[in-house]
Amino acid sequence: MTSTEQTSSKDGIRPVFDQDRAERAVRELLLACGEDPDRDGLQDTPARVARAYQEMFAGLYTDPDEVLAKTFDESHEELVLVTDIPMYSNCEHHLLPFHGVAHIGYIPNGEGKVTGLSKLARLVDLYARRPQVQERLTSQIADALVRRLEPRGVIVVVEAEHLCMSVRGIRKPGSRTTTSAVRGMLRSSATSRAEAIELIRGRR
Numbered sequence: 434m435t436s437t438e439q440t441s442s443k444d445g446i447r448p449v450f451d452q453d454r455a456e457r458a459v460r461e462l463l464l465a466c467g468e469d470p471d472r473d474g475l476q477d478t479p480a481r482v483a484r485a486y487q488e489m490f491a492g493l494y495t496d497p498d499e500v501l502a503k504t505f506d507e508s509h510e511e512l513v514l515v516t517d518i519p520m521y522s523n524c525e526h527h528l529l530p531f532h533g534v535a536h537i538g539y540i541p542n543g544e545g546k547v548t549g550l551s552k553l554a555r556l557v558d559l560y561a562r563r564p565q566v567q568e569r570l571t572s573q574i575a576d577a578l579v580r581r582l583e584p585r586g587v588i589v590v591v592e593a594e595h596l597c598m599s600v601r602g603i604r605k606p607g608s609r610t611t612t613s614a615v616r617g618m619l620r621s622s623a624t625s626r627a628e629a630i631e632l633i634r635g636r637r
């Protein structure tokens with residue numbers, strides 16, 4: 434394996450982005466499409482596309498546990514819910530974007546493990562910025578929260594439109610996919626789960 438193919442044992446984190454290799458691949462793709470990568474408008478395209486992928490897949494190179502490393506000593510023991518976090522990802526099947534919003538709720542354990550609200554949005558960004566499927570994105574966010582905050586419960590809901598279903602293939606623009614991942618007492622207690630879902634549904 435080359436260094437770029439290595440996957441660390443921890444949560445799929447990869448060590449580096451290989452800019453040269455990505456540029457060569459984009460140039461090849463343009464050639465395969467019958468384009469001339471040396472014509473005026475395309476000369477800088479391989480480098481631009483490579484940089485764009487580095488940015489869109491930046492979550493491959495970051496440890497999610499670092500995002501949640503700092504916690505606050507707050508004794509809050511009821512639901513904390515952040516809704517409508519904008520989310521942009523790329524489906525790993527077609528490398529086309531899927532985008533929408535994420536809603537994240539958790540019930541702290543009352544022993545001081547409360548995270549900063551922005552960290553929930555950072556966690557969405559980190560996992561979204563990888564080649565993904567929506568189901569895995571949703572459960573990875575939930576599982577990172579379980580791992581680091583040891584909360585009483587977690588709920589993650591992601592609503593997204595997949596461009597691979599809009600601009601190609603079945604071509605159904607506007608269709609939305611909703612996925613959820615529910616852990617702990619938000620899974621075991623129907624009342625707690627219903628309260629969280631009601632707050633997510635009634636947010637506007």
Ligand SMILES: Nc1nc2c(ncn2[C@@H]2O[C@H](COP(=O)(O)OP(=O)(O)OP(=O)(O)O)[C@@H](O)[C@H]2O)c(=O)[nH]1
Binds near residue numbers: 595
């Ligand atoms: N479950 C799931 N499926 C996804 C996601 N993103 C894309 N897909 C689906 O992945 C599937 C890939 O199906 P394939 O039959 O291998 O590929 P394809 O011939 O391009 O499929 P079509 O999109 O139906 O044209 C498609 O049904 C996509 O809609 C995702 O996040 N989750």
Ligand SMILES: [Zn+2]
Binds near residue numbers: 525526527529595597
């Ligand atoms: Zn797709």
